[in-house]
Amino acid sequence: MATETPDPQNLKSWKDAFQHPIPTVRKVEQELRRDIASNREKLRSLVGARYRELLETAETIVEMNTENQEVETKLAGLGLRCNADLIGKRQDYLADGNNDNNCRALAAQLALLHRCTTIIGRLLRKHKPLLLASKLVIISRQLYKALSQHANAPPFVEVLSSQLVNLQKTIRRRIERRLGSGNSSMEDIVDAMSAFRLSNSSSVLDIINRFHNFRLDSIVKQLEHRPRSREGILKALNLYIQTLQNTKTLSSRRLSDALAKLQGQPLLADHDILNLGDLDLDIFGRWVTNDVQNFTPWIKSDNFTKQSAEQLTKKWSKEAFNRFLEKSSAVLQDFDDFEDVLSLRKETLEIWLAAAPATITHSSVSVLEGIRDIFKMRLKSIIRNQANQLVSIGDTVKTHIDQWVSGDINQMQSLWDSSITSLEYSDGAVNFKKVVVNTFYGRDLKIMATLELYDSWLELIERSRSSIDDLRHTRWEDTLDEGEDDSKLEMNPIALLNEDDPHLLQEEQVNTIKQAFLELQKTFRAAAEASGDSDQSGKSAFLLRLIREVRRNSPSKILEDESLDFAQDTVPVLHEVLVNEILAHVPPSNIFPVPKKNTLRLPGRTLWDGAPELPNQPLPSTFRYFRRLVIAMENFGPDLWTPPAVKILKERLNKAVTESLSKNFERLHDYSHEKIDKEEDNEKKNSSDEESTNGTAKSNADDSKPQDVRDWKIQLALDAFYFRDALSVVSEKNDLLDSFIEKIQVDVEDGNSIVGRLQEAAHDFWKRTELLFGLLAN
Template identity: 30%
Template structure:
């Protein structure tokens, strides 16, 4: 249905007479819509008119304020434009124009005073920047000091060529020039000190401001500033390792600081260029120097007063610094070249430092701290492979450790030198003099010295460690203690962890590779070299001892020397390294040493035994024989004395010497000597009997009874000899050894001389066994 047009209606009655009910409803809706639209339009129009009214009111208020200000200014101008005021100003202007020379002199004096104030301000700023309380604003002070320095330089230049009449001004300017040179050096040193600082609290902002101060004071661009920065860091690294010139102590701190300088330089340069440093230099020339708020607020300069006496060349001076003369590629090339030289300087300094460290533990600690520092910081620089520097550090440290291992191990030859010196100065009865366990010195010992010292004295005396032996063994024990420490330190390297979880999470493969290098390959290299040098050192010492012994083997003091060498070999072998190749150390010489020891111990008792027993013509204990036929039940006194003398001689020489091998050698040597002497005596007895029979035949006399009596005595002696030989075989029992065979042959030959039957022989052997059972403990060293 079409909408009805209500504009033609003149009154409301027409609606009800003209339209239908639906049309009336449509008209009703249309009228309501028009009413709402006109109400909204009216509200909008009223609001806009109100805002315009408020704006007009503000304008009226502002115009009133401006009019009052204009009236005030016009009134003040009117008061200053009076006739008297104009006359006074005109007279003053005339006087001013007539006194230009005085004005110039006043300006020069003001600039001289400002120049002096600048010198004091620079000194004060640099001095304040060195205190502990100024660490936070050190960079700001350096930049401000550089600005004051530039102002001083401008002031000096503003004087130009002074006339001769200005002597006072000239002297002041000359003094200021000299002072300016000193200030420049101080500023350079302060900048260098700030750039060399790499402690934990150092911020890149401080370095940036220090470089800004350097550029400002020297008018250097970005390229020159970066080159100077790299040069200062290179000099700082060299300084850390230049100990002779700077008289610095060598140690871990210097190496760590040099390494920090290297790594921090790489990181700092990448942070400075190509953006931050050029931007900082650009900021220095955005406005004139005297417009700097920090400079104007500096106490002592009073620029609010002295600025009017400065010329336009000073007032409007803007620093000219090239900030765009270095791009990223050039900066990277400069950094790469510096990194190569800097790395070589660090490694060279590390090697030089290690050359002056002789303690293995100190180098291990240095290795730990140095490698940990590099692992933590070496990967922070972008574009650099930290493994290259790590390999260089490892190589330098490993080479020194290997060299130190060889140096320490080769000192084993000092033990051989001590033994050679002792043998060279050997004095029988002095060098080999033993201290007894129960001598007066031991009995009078002061037990308050402690149990350890008393125990040491007892053990030394029991094991025959006299002064000669103790010197060699003490040297070996000291050497062995050092080598043990070296081995323990090498083992500790295998247990070290080399993770870098401080700043970043590394790849597992990188961590595993580094762990294998530092805790597996390096310790294995050191361990292999240690084993090789130990084997060679012990072989050399063994050869040296062999040569020394062979040169003294046939001397008069060979028995005492054998005792000395055996004790040294015993104590050394008790502390041998756990290496299969050195377990045979000294064993080749032991049989020869035991041989000479056995001869030295047995020669005197056997000689006495030969002189008393084998030459006797009758048996002293014949009445004590038992049985039928009568047989001896105990040895002859000289045989008993032989066993006792051998035992006493063994004890006097030292019970520590008599190992099972030494006792076997002594038994073998004693058996051989007794067998040889016994056979000789039997042969001599047979010759005497043959001679006696020949004499009887020639004389033709009947001496049967006398002959029988002489043969009876000889038989008794042989029987006693047989008992003694069987007893000695018990004490000197060697089983199936050749020496025991010789004693058995001697016993068989004597048995033939006795004429005893088998039963008597068994009784004799059994009697010797029973006697050995009863008395064996009397000769314990031989049993």
């Protein structure tokens, strides 16, 4: 059931109205306002628009009538008392009593001065209004001035004067503290300003200037006395905004009206002074000199207008905000956590955006830009510091290389080692899988320690990236005052805060991370060049594995689609070191057995088949060399033999194999020419038909050696085809082996498609055996 609205005329007090629900109270208020408006119109219709002037005129007539009656009564009394003898006797009596009056006046003023100082101290101890204490100070100063001119003034006057000086200093400090405090209400500020005016006889502009100075000092103190404190920045900004809003209120004649009241009547007639019963003004007041009784404060006049107040506010706003930015930037230097700075930035901007529409400043745009700039500078600095932490990883790598002990990287552990196969498989075999992966990728203690630093760095910059991305989704609309006109902000802050700032921070992070990787790349390059002569292969393997991990775990979300060719120039150098070490362990110069002049019989000749007979597999030494080569590569670590590394190895082998093939081919070619010359000499020497049977047998024995030379050439041709399949790479350096193959084809081809059969046999044998040499296979 709805509550009935009570009749306002039946309410005995305002408290009775608030016993009802709020909607009922609002209805009562509306009825009262309607009644007031109706009564006002009725009065105006009865007495006219000059009703107020009529009342004042009536009161003036009544007062004049009363004063006339008093004057007439006094004049009648004076006429009755105008007796010459009586006046003479009165003068003699007054001359004798003047001395007594002077003593009483001195005692009364001294007592009043003492009571003033006592009451002032009590007011200060109880934190009473400073204006009342200042009024008592002014009265005390006037009393001291009158007493100091008295010939019989006691020394106690100077004691009271010293106390008064100390009290004045205390009041001045209280005024400064109250004007500088952000917890002071407008009543406290006006009271303190009025007290300040009584102490200094300043104008309104002077008082507001001092108020601004006090507040500026407080803003600076908030930031200087609170190092590493987010509250310092927030309180300083709140104090800055509150000062501007207080100045706006003070300039709306509130301060001027309060100061005008001070000179409306003498201080001893002030209502607040009269209410101080401890002063006993009704006793001591009549003994006070006229100068003290009639003393009225004087206010220095100035042209304080709304326009001058606005100019004064903007001038202070610019100066104070610049100091705020300067000190806040210094405070932010102590913040190293990216998320903390972003959180403080959000709180600071929320404070300003909520107050900006109702605050007069030198420029709302400058304030917003200033706040954004100090936080952007610090955030960019933190981003650079985070990116530069990657340099510490480079320093760790350099330390490992400088302190390298030969044999630090031992032979690769087999995945089938008993220490691995005997691991527990419980809980999803997490530990087992981790050990297998680390073993396969050659991650020893040094690499694991370095990767731990790198992973921590990745996690750090990823958190920063995520925080930057969150800036785009911050809802500033809830902070802006919907009741105010957004045009007062002179710009759209949401676009700046949600688009421009994240873009600038992201761009800074991408650039600094790229630069950090370039510096790390230089460190790896320097470490590779300074590896020295001892255990170069071990150091190269260490660097290659780290480079691979960096490439695999690069901050792809930060760099987005931009490629990171990390250590692109260093990796080939390290691969060259590995290849040199491999070829030193398995030299390619011993691939083919050297054909001897007296023993040209080809190994495996009996396995040839077909018509004409041709080999179907390479020399056993070729197969054994590939097997030794792959074992040596596995011992260094199969994870190191990436396609670029294998390509370099194949190119080196291509050249070495071509040289060995060419050398053997030339040797066979020389054997063939020697045999031809020898046959021609034998023909000249044995031209008769009576050649002996032994001579014929010897000639037949020599005829078999040219066939052995040809067999060797055919076998070398098949081995050359086999090597070309095994070492096939897309490179200009492969032309050396192709050139040799073209050369030997001309020598062995006899029109029976021997070369085609050899090439097919070599290709088929490589297809059957390439899985045995997996590290070399494409």
